[in-house]
Amino acid sequence: MAVALLPAITYSQDYTYSRATYYGSPDCLGTPTGACGYGQYGRTVNDANVAGVSRLYKNGSGCGGCYQVRCKAPKLCTDDGVNVVVTDYGEGDKTDFILSTRAYARMARPYMALELFAYGVVDIEFRRIPCRYPYNLLVKVHENSKFGVYLAITFLYQAGQSEILAVQVWQEDCKEWRDMRRAFGAVWDLPNPPKGDITLRFQARGSAGITWVLAGDVIPSDWKVGVAYDSGVQLV
Structure with a gap:
């Protein structure tokens, strides 16, 4: 182009x-x-x-x-x-x-x-x-991911007039949030992801201003590349 x-x-x-x-x-x-x-x-x-x-x-x-x-x-x-x-x-x-x-x-x-x-x-x-979908926000494990070594995700069916500004992963053993990096476009990544079910939170800018949204245990411990998981939440 x-x-x-x-x-x-x-x-x-x-x-x-x-x-x-x-x-x-x-x-x-x-x-x-x-x-x-x-x-x-x-x-x-x-x-x-x-x-x-x-x-x-x-x-x-x-x-x-x-x-x-x-x-x-x-x-x-x-x-x-x-x-x-x-x-x-x-x-x-x-x-x-x-x-x-x-x-x-x-x-x-x-x-x-x-x-x-x-x-x-x-x-x-x-x-x-506003975007309108009959689904919750989905978290897809990107095809570049390698189980246990590297996790990349993207969000699908992002409703409302929202923009995702930041994403974090809960590190249970350290009791802290780890920042994910915007790798490119709508893809976020993290080396050495936590073991077990993965909890995310993401910062979204939408009609309610800038807020943090929690998606608990959204990615299962046995996650698969290319699979999209239901976050249980939706943006507005």
């Missing part, structure tokens, strides 16, 4: 004016190699209405955020546009969003998608909206 200077931000009520383009994929879905580190989740979450972003990426804390994006070509575009989930980083031609093919097409009026694709880049307005 080409790197370009970004336009100045202007506002219309709670919308921000910008530009959007799209990336091609054989199946119109997202990519499993997105910068957020979501893997297959990043391909299909939200019915594959996903996007890469530039300034909204926020060094990874913007991963999982939801936005309403609507294009400014009245004859081609619907009034509501499309709601997307951030799963990747990308910069285009003065754009804030690089949409999946499916998401880009869903901004168009019926039978107008091909004409919209012909634009390549379109003027848009966008706003942050």
